[in-house]
Amino acid sequence: MIFSKTLTHWYSNNKRNLPWRETKNPYYIWLSEIILQQTQVKQGLPYYEAFVSNYPTVFDLANADESDVLKLWQGLGYYSRARNLHASAKYVVSALGGKFPDNYKDLLKLKGVGDYTASAIASICFNEVAAVVDGNVYRVLSRYFGMDTPINSSQGAKEFKSLAQELIDKKEPAEFNQAIMEFGATQCKPKNPYCNICPFKDGCIAFNKNRISELPVKIKSAKAKKKYFNFLVFISEDGKTILEKRERKGIWQNLYQFPLIETSKSMTYKSFKEEADNYSLLKDLNFELVLYNKEDIVHKLSHQHLYTKFWVINTNRLPIEGVSVEKIRDFAVPILIGNFIESFNF
DNA sequence: AAAACGGGGGT
DNA sequence: ACCCCAGTTTT
Known part of the structure; x- marks a missing residue:
């Protein structure tokens, strides 16, 4: 109880003014919660404004084409x-x-809504006593209570959810949930x-045992793997290029890219030129090959x-159907491609 | 239980 | 280089 009171008092004096705090409309809260998953407020804010503006109601979003939704999402990731x-x-x-689901159990049925998001919407919009446990909550609780359980273990998920559910203000679950996240943030x-x-200075175990920098405990994830991407930027005499849709599961599903050749190592101009005939799009094609970037562009996920090279293929005819370069900005593309498009003079 | 899934920003 | 972010889904 004292924890909850201290927290909500802090919140009343320190909360930021954010657009999704002006409403309890579950559609808007849902939008904000999905956008803010693994995303800081600063990065997500303009996307929230864009989605509310483009799709004011759930009907507008439902009636949209997925390609347009992805285009609006471009750059946000995941x-x-x-x-x-x-x-x-x-x-x-x-x-x-x-009619938007109005309780934790039914919210959980929505794709992309897990324990955190269902709890957030249920508490904020419908005053359901469902404690949220996000990265902020893990940090605050692990420090205040001096908990060593790794937050990204299944045991940790259970322990912290259970503790948060005990601590939550049963009368003001919406305030409590937002307060603890804001406090952590x-x-x-x-x-x-x-x-x-x-x-919380007096009661915080981590602070009083000088363990702030040790908590929360987290199991280390595997190191990122290196990949070598070669994008083929076709340019025909009539101003067309080739974009392909990434249909398969994996990164950037349903986004567009230039035809991609993945290699096991970084290619030099010479090694790429020698392999060119093995690539179906380049076989039996007359073209001039220009390497756009001598040094790999490193895109870190x-x-x-991703160690990336862009290969410009100047040709009189395209090997397959292309799109006008003037329309290239209409497609949703990974930011790696988007940055290239902005810097390249088509 | 572990890996996959983006991109931006801080230290 | 490593960590974190209003996490969820798939393997």
Whole structure:
């Protein structure tokens, strides 16, 4: 109880003004929660504004084409969020008549909505006593209570959820949930938290045992693997290029890219030219090959590092159907491709 | 239980 | 180089 009171008091004095705090409309809260998964407020904010503006209601989102939803999501990453968002909007409209689920159990049925998001929406919009456990909550609780259980273990997930569910203010679950996350985000930060002015100073085990930098405990993930990407940037005399849709599961599913050749090592101009005939799109094609970037562009994802070269293929005719270079910005592309398109003078 | 899934920002 | 972010889904 004292924990909850201290926390919500802190929150009333320190909460940021954010657009999704002006509403309890579950559609808007849902949008904000999906956008903010593994995403900082600063990065997600403009996307939230864009989605609310382009799709003011769940019906608008449901009626959109997935390609347009992905285009609006471009640059935010974890694109399954956008695909699931769109699929769930269609589900809410077609199966529920547009009435948003109003409890934890039913919210959990939406694609892309897991324990955290269902708890967030249920508590914020419907005052259900469902404790959220996100990265902030793990950090705050592990420090205050001096808990060593790795937060990314199944045991940790159980322990922290259970503790949060005990602590939550049963009368004001919405306030409590948002308060503990805000506290973790702006005060009990990962690095250099403001312990000197912290209202939990006296009771915080990590602070009093000088263990702030050790908590929370997390199991290390595997190191990122290196990959070597070669994109073929076709340019025909009539101003067309080739884009292909990434249909398969994996990164960037349903986004567009230039035809890709993945190699086991970084290619030189000479080695690439020698292999060119083995690539079906280049076989029996007359073309001039220009290497756009001599040094690999390194694009770092959490689980792989992409060493990338863009190969410009000047040709009089394309080997397959192409698209006008003027329309290239209409397609949803990974930011790696988007950056190239912006810097390349088509 | 572990890996996959993006991109930006901080230290 | 390593960590973190209003996590979820697939393997």
